[in-house]
Amino acid sequence: xxxxxxxxxxxxxxxxxxxxxxxxxxxxxxxxxxxxxxxxxxxxxxxxxxxxxxxxxxxxxxxxxxxxxxxxxxxxxxxxxxxxxxxxxxxxxxxxxxxxxxxxxxxxxxxxxxxxxxxxxxxxxxxxxxxxxxxxxxxxxxxxxxxxxxxxxxxxxxxxxxxxxxxxxxxxxxxxxxxxxxxxxxxxxxxxxxxxxxxxxxxxxxxxxxxxxxxxxxxxxxxxxxxxxxxxxxxxxxxxxxxxxxxxxxxxxxxxxxxxxxxxxxxxxxxxxxxxxxxxxxxxxxxxxxxxxxxxxxxxxxxxxxxxxxxxxxxxxxxxxxxxxxxxxxxxxxxxxxxxxxxxxxxxxxxxxxxxxxxxxxxxxxxxxxxxxxxxxxxxxxxxxxxxxxxxxxxxxxxxxxxxxxxxxxxxxxxxxxxxxxxxxxxxxxxxxxxxxxxxxxxxxxxxxxxxxxxxxxxxxxxxxxxxxxxxxxxxxxxxxxxxxxxxxxxxxxxxxxxxxxxxxxxxxxxxxxxxxxxxxxxxxxxxxxxxxxxxxxxxxxxxxxxxxxxxxxxxxxxxxxxxxxxxxxxxxxxxxxxxxxxxxxxxxxxxxxxxxxxxxxxxxxxxxxxxxxxxxxxxxxxxxxxxxxxxxxxxxxxxxxxxxxxxxxxxxxxxxxxxxxxxxxxxxxxxxxxxx
Amino acid sequence: xxxxxxxxxxxxxxxxxxxxxxxxxxxxxxxxxxxxxxxxxxxxxxxxxxxxxxxxxxxxxxxxxxxxxxxxxxxxxxxxxxxxxxxxxxxxxxxxxxxxxxxxxx
Numbered sequence: 001x002x003x004x005x006x007x008x009x010x011x012x013x014x015x016x017x018x019x020x021x022x023x024x025x026x027x028x029x030x031x032x033x034x035x036x037x038x039x040x041x042x043x044x045x046x047x048x049x050x051x052x053x054x055x056x057x058x059x060x061x062x063x064x065x066x067x068x069x070x071x072x073x074x075x076x077x078x079x080x081x082x083x084x085x086x087x088x089x090x091x092x093x094x095x096x097x098x099x100x101x102x103x104x105x106x107x108x109x110x111x112x113x114x115x116x117x118x119x120x121x122x123x124x125x126x127x128x129x130x131x132x133x134x135x136x137x138x139x140x141x142x143x144x145x146x147x148x149x150x151x152x153x154x155x156x157x158x159x160x161x162x163x164x165x166x167x168x169x170x171x172x173x174x175x176x177x178x179x180x181x182x183x184x185x186x187x188x189x190x191x192x193x194x195x196x197x198x199x200x201x202x203x204x205x206x207x208x209x210x211x212x213x214x215x216x217x218x219x220x221x222x223x224x225x226x227x228x229x230x231x232x233x234x235x236x237x238x239x240x241x242x243x244x245x246x247x248x249x250x251x252x253x254x255x256x257x258x259x260x261x262x263x264x265x266x267x268x269x270x271x272x273x274x275x276x277x278x279x280x281x282x283x284x285x286x287x288x289x290x291x292x293x294x295x296x297x298x299x300x301x302x303x304x305x306x307x308x309x310x311x312x313x314x315x316x317x318x319x320x321x322x323x324x325x326x327x328x329x330x331x332x333x334x335x336x337x338x339x340x341x342x343x344x345x346x347x348x349x350x351x352x353x354x355x356x357x358x359x360x361x362x363x364x365x366x367x368x369x370x371x372x373x374x375x376x377x378x379x380x381x382x383x384x385x386x387x388x389x390x391x392x393x394x395x396x397x398x399x400x401x402x403x404x405x406x407x408x409x410x411x412x413x414x415x416x417x418x419x420x421x422x423x424x425x426x427x428x429x430x431x432x433x434x435x436x437x438x439x440x441x442x443x444x445x446x447x448x449x450x451x452x453x454x455x456x457x458x459x460x461x462x463x464x465x466x467x468x469x470x471x472x473x474x475x476x477x478x479x480x481x482x483x484x485x486x487x488x489x490x491x492x493x494x495x496x497x498x499x500x501x502x503x504x505x506x507x508x509x510x511x512x513x514x515x516x517x518x519x520x521x522x523x524x525x526x527x528x529x530x531x532x533x534x535x536x537x538x539x540x541x542x543x544x545x546x547x548x549x550x551x552x553x554x555x556x557x558x559x560x561x562x563x564x565x566x567x568x569x570x571x572x573x574x575x576x577x578x579x580x581x582x583x584x585x586x587x588x589x590x591x592x593x594x595x596x597x598x599x600x601x602x603x604x605x606x607x608x609x610x611x612x613x614x615x616x617x618x619x620x621x622x623x624x625x626x627x628x629x630x631x632x633x634x635x636x637x638x639x640x641x642x643x644x645x646x647x648x649x650x651x652x653x654x655x656x657x658x659x660x661x662x663x664x665x666x667x668x669x670x671x672x673x674x675x676x677x
Numbered sequence: 678x679x680x681x682x683x684x685x686x687x688x689x690x691x692x693x694x695x696x697x698x699x700x701x702x703x704x705x706x707x708x709x710x711x712x713x714x715x716x717x718x719x720x721x722x723x724x725x726x727x728x729x730x731x732x733x734x735x736x737x738x739x740x741x742x743x744x745x746x747x748x749x750x751x752x753x754x755x756x757x758x759x760x761x762x763x764x765x766x767x768x769x770x771x772x773x774x775x776x777x778x779x780x781x782x783x
Contacts, residue, residue: 650780
């Protein structure tokens, strides 16, 4: 089966749902969407098994569809590359994508804003389009095609954040996500241009073999003048910080929670936001050459991870906690990239996709059951009411907390160990490893706190004094969020009262179970290389290692037992501490100011103000100068016409005279020219 | 008679036609003047055709004469269309004075 099917099947689903979906009755677009992605998943699994059956050095398949453009030496093919890295990514995208499609079919079934099912079909068409573009992003075999997918997923993210566009918050969050991403994409595009100027091609094979065989080539020419390989990788990193929500461009991701919860799970947790990590891992041959860039990437990751984790500690909105947690976990992945541990980064992408998707879907299930309530201070005691959601949330929460032996423990511990190991080259990595340990501890605290606030203790929704308008955290940002009833519109048809909490339907709980199973067991694919442990238990690293020659060396190094033990203690201790903190939910964890990183305000004061000033100048230029020139031309034509109008006298003899005189002049000129015949 | 005499008559006819078109206001008369200009051209054609046949090559007499037939054909078509326009004009405006037909002006 051709690889292109993985992209074309969801694209067909998009076309069907987009063109005729609104005429179909309510469940049909959902079924079409699920089937399209499921078939893509089947193709992906088939191709993966096919790839795994090959010998290790032949695990790279390129399938060329056609030549996209050929201009002189510039030649770009539309061709897809299946290797160890893209096969793992494509399994995550289509597999978890299918589960979230399935969940969405139940979650979006009762939307009071959408009685005719028009939005319902639109939802699934965009979700399918997202899967198609994301598959294109990871399967592309050159940077330009990857960029097409890169922009495409950004577009779908924009559509789906703004799904409930009738609410200003959703529309503005969508715009913000798109515009902030534009900055990163600009950097990515510049990086691609520099790569082309240096390597003369954009396909991975040419670029990476040049990087391996002739690294000095990147210090020549235009790229060399601008900083060589460091400039290229820094521009790529800028692109990655936009898409993967890192400092300084992370501000869009928390706002993106204005979209439907399954969208947050799929796009803003499991897949799209990891595109930056994938891109950096794919470009490992370039990043390996640039020590400075990797140091910066690691610093960005550490800063983002710590800041976002602290912020998550201060939030009481169930989705915002998860959003900041995602930013923080992406920071971990960046630390892994910065340490040169690409396998560890992709492994964390893999485990994170399971447990974070499960957490988001669990949160969606809770919100669904509570008729749109997102404030954790009004929750509590749901464990007995929602058994499936409780268990799956607990398991994936433990995975996020890094509690052994759940998935997050192994992947996060691997990152910490690799960051620590990188300190051999630069002692700053000691600092980063310490930050990573601290962040892991905070992660465990806020996850435990969130779990106990939502599921343990007593229901608090009737208690006085915790209405959001009186709470210390109901500052402008929060207040603005309260106005928006995005999830509130998802109330079920029956007029349940708030006490009648019910478990979600099977179509929603089944994905929860599968994802929770992943959260429990996915980690066992990446157990450290401890002597005596069967090879199957570190199959993930063995699978990816051939792609990353440097990473293979690191993986063979001895296991850092001290770090492993610290990770184990930190995970469980943080979880238990957070759990007990969550019991006193009314007490604010941190001052309200910590609930939002002040970067938003900084941007408002600097970038936005400067932007408005520039706009004012440009507006003046446009109105006075450009419009002035246009009006001048128009005015001249007008005046000339008014003057020439006077020649239309209505006397035919005048016209005839003009004609005769003209003819006489022509004849005179011609006669003069040809005179001696 | 020398060829120049024919050409002089042709030029005189043409000039009279032009003056008539420019000075007269009756559409029918203007029309007749245009016919006169066409026939002045015809006269010039046949005169030069004969001149060329006598002085150079007899075969060259043909082209000028053939052109006269073309001009006559065009003139016939022009008369058919022009008279139709004038009749329609008269029916609508009850006049054939071209200075009275002045709707299309500034």
